[in-house]
Amino acid sequence: xxxxxxxxxxxxxxxxxxxxxxxxxxxxxxxxxxxxxxxxxxxxxxxxxxxxxxxxxxxxxxxxxxxxxxxxxxxxxxxxxxxxxxxxxxxxxxxxxxxxxxxxxxxxxxxxxxxxxxxxxxxxxx
Ligand SMILES: [Zn+2]
Numbered sequence: 462x463x464x465x466x467x468x469x470x471x472x473x474x475x476x477x478x479x480x481x482x483x484x485x486x487x488x489x490x491x492x493x494x495x496x497x498x499x500x501x502x503x504x505x506x507x508x509x510x511x512x513x514x515x516x517x518x519x520x521x522x523x524x525x526x527x528x529x530x531x532x533x534x535x536x537x538x539x540x541x542x543x544x545x546x547x548x549x550x551x552x553x554x555x556x557x558x559x560x561x562x563x564x565x566x567x568x569x570x571x572x573x574x575x576x577x578x579x580x581x582x583x584x585x586x587x
Contacts, residue, residue, distance in 0.1 A: 462520055465536035468562070472515055475566035480582050481511045481573055506578050514572075515565040522561070538562065 464472065476482060486492035492513055498504045499513075523537035526544055534540050538561050548560035573579035
């Protein structure tokens with residue numbers, strides 16, 4: 462499972478648009494170290510990475526839809542877009558791509574605000 466470059470760029474942009482870009486790991490090595498910390502229970506809010514969190518949310522969604530086959534498939538966003546033609550009812554996203562990318566990005570933004578590691582956009586000027 463590897464995100465295609467356009468969808469990886471869209472995920473990064475979605476995180477940056479929500480004012481969370483400063484929390485993204487500086488490089489692949491740091492991201493890998495954070496993932497290891499997450500898996501071993503050594504993670505904390507100081508090394509929380511919203512980009513990796515949305516990555517895992519989407520990967521988990523793909524696993525829920527495709528099962529273990531998702532691991533051998535291509536970009537999970539591309540695969541989910543092919544399998545799910547429109548967003549589920551009751552969500553505010555107009556397109557399935559927005560549902561798949563903005564939905565997790567909105568969730569991590571809310572998580573960061575609730576845990577005090579990010580401020581709501583616009584609040585810095587108050
Ligand atoms: Zn893709």
